[in-house]
Amino acid sequence: MSAKQRLILLVVVQFCALPANAAAPPGRYTFPDEGLVYDTKTQLTWQREVVDAGLTRDSAISYCASLSVRGSGWRLPKASELQTLVDPLEFSPAIDPVAFPNTPPRGFWAANHYPGTDTLFYFVDFEYGFRDGHPGREMYLARCVR
Numbered sequence: 428m429s430a431k432q433r434l435i436l437l438v439v440v441q442f443c444a445l446p447a448n449a450a451a452p453p454g455r456y457t458f459p460d461e462g463l464v465y466d467t468k469t470q471l472t473w474q475r476e477v478v479d480a481g482l483t484r485d486s487a488i489s490y491c492a493s494l495s496v497r498g499s500g501w502r503l504p505k506a507s508e509l510q511t512l513v514d515p516l517e518f519s520p521a522i523d524p525v526a527f528p529n530t531p532p533r534g535f536w537a538a539n540h541y542p543g544t545d546t547l548f549y550f551v552d553f554e555y556g557f558r559d560g561h562p563g564r565e566m567y568l569a570r571c572v573r
Contacts, residue, residue: 481566506549521556
């Protein structure tokens with residue numbers, strides 16, 4: 428086998444050895460109770476499942492405030508908090524599939540305003556993992572945090 432063939436074989440073997448999908452580092456997410464995900468890196472507790480129904484931003488804030496999954500204190504996360512859930516190695520949805528199963532590859536509202544405006548609010552898109560701003564009347568999902 429020539430040096431070029433060995434190099435090609437090495438590249439193919441290395442490529443094939445990559446994991447089929449990304450997974451958070453061991454211990455990143457724990458499951459303290461049914462319906463909850465605790466992020467050991469950010470020390471935030473997340474709602475594990477989401478209702479696949481569109482909400483305006485104001486409705487998303489109300490939804491989280493009234494959520495009572497294993498206690499109270501839920502709120503709509505800031506964009507920076509929600510962005511910590513994005514897994515850049517995942518796609519459609521761009522989130523850890525073990526910690527957050529059945530996450531729709533759609534936009535999720537964040538609590539804060541988009542910079543420089545009072546009418547646009549952040550959302551994080553879990554199809555591709557980016558964040559942007561849209562009017563609060565648009566319909567996106569909510570994943571609550573505490």
